[in-house]
Amino acid sequence: MTKTEKSNIIKGLLFTMPWIIGMCLFTLYPTIMSVYYSFTDYSLLNAPAPVGLQNYKDLFVDEVFLKTLSNTWIYAAMALPFGMIVSLFLAILLNQGIIARPLFRTIFFLPSLVPLVALAILWNWLFRTNDGAINALLEMVGVTGPDWLGSTLWAKPALVITGLWGCGQAVVIYLAGLQEVPRDFYDAARVDGANWYQQIRHITLPLISPVIYFNLIMGCIGTLQIFAVPFIMTNGGPLRSTLFYSMYLFQQAFRYLNMGYACAMAVILFFMIAALTWVAHMISRKHIYYGGA
Amino acid sequence: MKKFSSTLAWICGILLFVYLLVDTMKLSDVFTKHEVVTKETPIVLEYWEKWQNFEADAMRAIVDRFNAEKIRNKDGRPIQVHFFSVTEIDQKILLATAGGIPPDIAGLFDRNIMTYSERGALLPLDGRMKRDGLSRDDYLPQIFMFCLHEDRVWGMPAVPEALALYYNKKLFREAGLDPDKPPTSIAELDAVAEKLTKYDEKGNIVQLGFSPCEPGWWLPQWPMWFGGTNWDGEHLTCDSPQSMQAWDWIQSYAKKYTIKKLNHFGTKTVPFASSQNYFMQGKVAMELQGDYFLQFVKICAPNLELGIAPFPMVDPAMGCVTQTGCSILSIPKSAKHPDEAWEFIKYVQRQDVMEDLCRRQWRFSPLKKTSPDFYTNHPHPYIKIFRELAESPRSQGWPRFSIATEYDDELLQAIETLWQLQETPAEAMKKVKTRIQPILDRRNERWAKIKQLRQKEWDREDNWQ
Numbered sequence A: 001m002t003k004t005e006k007s008n009i010i011k012g013l014l015f016t017m018p019w020i021i022g023m024c025l026f027t028l029y030p031t032i033m034s035v036y037y038s039f040t041d042y043s044l045l046n047a048p049a050p051v052g053l054q055n056y057k058d059l060f061v062d063e064v065f066l067k068t069l070s071n072t073w074i075y076a077a078m079a080l081p082f083g084m085i086v087s088l089f090l091a092i093l094l095n096q097g098i099i100a101r102p103l104f105r106t107i108f109f110l111p112s113l114v115p116l117v118a119l120a121i122l123w124n125w126l127f128r129t130n131d132g133a134i135n136a137l138l139e140m141v142g143v144t145g146p147d148w149l150g151s152t153l154w155a156k157p158a159l160v161i162t163g164l165w166g167c168g169q170a171v172v173i174y175l176a177g178l179q180e181v182p183r184d185f186y187d188a189a190r191v192d193g194a195n196w197y198q199q200i201r202h203i204t205l206p207l208i209s210p211v212i213y214f215n216l217i218m219g220c221i222g223t224l225q226i227f228a229v230p231f232i233m234t235n236g237g238p239l240r241s242t243l244f245y246s247m248y249l250f251q252q253a254f255r256y257l258n259m260g261y262a263c264a265m266a267v268i269l270f271f272m273i274a275a276l277t278w279v280a281h282m283i284s285r286k287h288i289y290y291g292g293a
Numbered sequence B: 001m002k003k004f005s006s007t008l009a010w011i012c013g014i015l016l017f018v019y020l021l022v023d024t025m026k027l028s029d030v031f032t033k034h035e036v037v038t039k040e041t042p043i044v045l046e047y048w049e050k051w052q053n054f055e056a057d058a059m060r061a062i063v064d065r066f067n068a069e070k071i072r073n074k075d076g077r078p079i080q081v082h083f084f085s086v087t088e089i090d091q092k093i094l095l096a097t098a099g100g101i102p103p104d105i106a107g108l109f110d111r112n113i114m115t116y117s118e119r120g121a122l123l124p125l126d127g128r129m130k131r132d133g134l135s136r137d138d139y140l141p142q143i144f145m146f147c148l149h150e151d152r153v154w155g156m157p158a159v160p161e162a163l164a165l166y167y168n169k170k171l172f173r174e175a176g177l178d179p180d181k182p183p184t185s186i187a188e189l190d191a192v193a194e195k196l197t198k199y200d201e202k203g204n205i206v207q208l209g210f211s212p213c214e215p216g217w218w219l220p221q222w223p224m225w226f227g228g229t230n231w232d233g234e235h236l237t238c239d240s241p242q243s244m245q246a247w248d249w250i251q252s253y254a255k256k257y258t259i260k261k262l263n264h265f266g267t268k269t270v271p272f273a274s275s276q277n278y279f280m281q282g283k284v285a286m287e288l289q290g291d292y293f294l295q296f297v298k299i300c301a302p303n304l305e306l307g308i309a310p311f312p313m314v315d316p317a318m319g320c321v322t323q324t325g326c327s328i329l330s331i332p333k334s335a336k337h338p339d340e341a342w343e344f345i346k347y348v349q350r351q352d353v354m355e356d357l358c359r360r361q362w363r364f365s366p367l368k369k370t371s372p373d374f375y376t377n378h379p380h381p382y383i384k385i386f387r388e389l390a391e392s393p394r395s396q397g398w399p400r401f402s403i404a405t406e407y408d409d410e411l412l413q414a415i416e417t418l419w420q421l422q423e424t425p426a427e428a429m430k431k432v433k434t435r436i437q438p439i440l441d442r443r444n445e446r447w448a449k450i451k452q453l454r455q456k457e458w459d460r461e462d463n464w465q
Helices: A003-037 A054-059 A063-094 A101-113 A116-126 A133-140 A155-164 A168-179 A183-191 A196-207 A209-224 A228-233 A245-255 A259-284 B002-022 B024-032 B053-068 B089-098 B110-118 B126-131 B141-147 B169-174 B186-196 B219-226 B241-257 B259-265 B293-300 B338-349 B351-360 B383-391 B404-419 B425-462
Strands: B043-049 B079-085 B105-109 B156-168 B205-207 B286-290 B306-309 B324-330
Touching: A003 A259, A003 B002, A054 A259, A063 A101, A063 A155, A063 A168, A063 A209, A063 A245, A101 A168, A116 A133, A116 A155, A116 A228, A155 A228, A168 A209, A183 A196, A196 A209, A209 A259, A228 A245, A245 A259, A245 B404, B043 B053, B043 B089, B043 B338, B053 B079, B053 B338, B053 B351, B079 B338, B089 B105, B089 B110, B105 B110, B105 B338, B110 B141, B110 B324, B110 B404, B141 B156, B141 B324, B141 B383, B156 B169, B156 B293, B156 B338, B156 B351, B156 B383, B169 B306, B186 B241, B186 B286, B205 B259, B219 B241, B219 B404, B241 B259, B241 B404, B241 B425, B293 B306, B324 B338, B338 B351, B404 B425
Parallel strands: B043 B079, B043 B105
Antiparallel strands: B105 B324, B156 B286, B156 B306, B156 B324
């Protein structure tokens, strides 16, 4: 290594030092400690007492834990594809040559700026059984609306619909991807007689596949960690049908002070997300097109 | 040379950044140490309290009164209390205590005392009480029990609470009932509730006489009015015959009025402290509520014609009973000024101060002795009912054991299951016991291991002059 290279490395390290220190202090250290606490009985106020694998053993016979796990997966299975399809569809629409396009883009993005608490309270009112706006609209077309948040059948779909309110962020990312697709490809396709669907299927989707992949991974993480909206709207009810993984983790940690148990849950969630990301990566490796790579 | 000084400057800059990041607190101490402390420099206490709005204002007035009296600590320095109204106080106190920066005074819920003291988050107060001539016997035992755990005192009462039946006299009259004769047994309550319930032409409920789930804050405590309890001091008794009778009674309402109609009527999404509250709107005729509720009614629905009576028992011969509770003033373990914090807590215990606070919050006094004009000058016309109910030997509070929160949550789930007619009460309670008993056993086992150690710690902490 030459003297200049050495000096560059030192300078590089110095420049990145604030980030490295921050990462070590606020991410790496808490992660390592979480893994350690997951093997202890720890209440935050007392010194942790080692219990080996007890927390993990208890977790897998804890009916509520298993219920929250299934709730979370069911919610993710509904919310993720639905959210991705809707936001992609909106992005494609907003990418067309329509009048006042920037205005529409702003309108669709605005709701994602609403704080989650305000959003949850707003939708709580919209979903009210007897005088909520949604059921009132359904009533106008002769449909008796369900008890959205009070029924085990409808509570999860209600949360999925609520989640769509914040799809503006994904729309913006899709739009950025869509604008990168060269116009020439569409012109050539049109010359060859391709219709709108064929253009989307054979040009748009392959060319924005890295963006779709990014949104898939982020959506996966987001849906598996869902917390604030159900916490305010349903608080896990009815009959724990909307008690999701992160909510139960929070309950164990801060309501029952079972920090060790909660840390074990956090470790499992971490590996779950990591495994899912790996699976998504493996599956999509063949289907993602990186133009420059 | 230029290169060297540039690298040196970078290193210095980064070291300074790290120092600031890690040691911000200590750095601020360096600056504050320069302050000149005289005998008149006040000791400033931080007091976190859970109350909002007018309840917080009541305590703020007491704090102002304390500050105005310029009470001094043993070194002769005046004590100043800074009052902070804090939401989600139990979690915030917990985190602040774990982080070593708790407030000096914590206004806790009674249910926090056992959990926090067992985990070493609070200072025992017996020694301080003894030194200053305060005695447990000065208080109603039904209230002071909330301050105790393992026969030690962990906090002092602020204001107590009790529950009673609130009913709408106007709706009673409209239904042809005598507004001065509230129901005196559960059977009577059920019959009156039916008379007070009205439906529209589609069969939807437009006025509800009574529901055990409205407002639904004390659902696990219903066995109390059937002569039962969910915790006998050692065992989970949610499946005792009396408790089962209570669960059956709750389910009978779900069967009678049907869940669909009750859900369509809907009360859950309406804010409690607002004129939209169904009781305040006159849509619900009777409900179980606390002494403090009247103050909310006077603000949100001043024209409501209200009656208050003891909530009926299943058998009137059993006498009256209520659920009691108490707000507690405690000193977190690593508080900066525990002695001065005690001075404030002791001040609140003075009969005139306590009565002032209780009057401002429309509550009864937790002290056995009350001044002759306490009731005559009290803004709550029914406050004596609540006090008498609290004095009943059968009155109970939140179950007092270390996993009471888990137990309560599990009971709530079970009640929701039976309310939705998904399970029979027997099935639901069997599940509660199956889930909670192992948690209780584990907790007892751990407590047995650390009890002696904890006792020694408490002896050390309480041994002061």
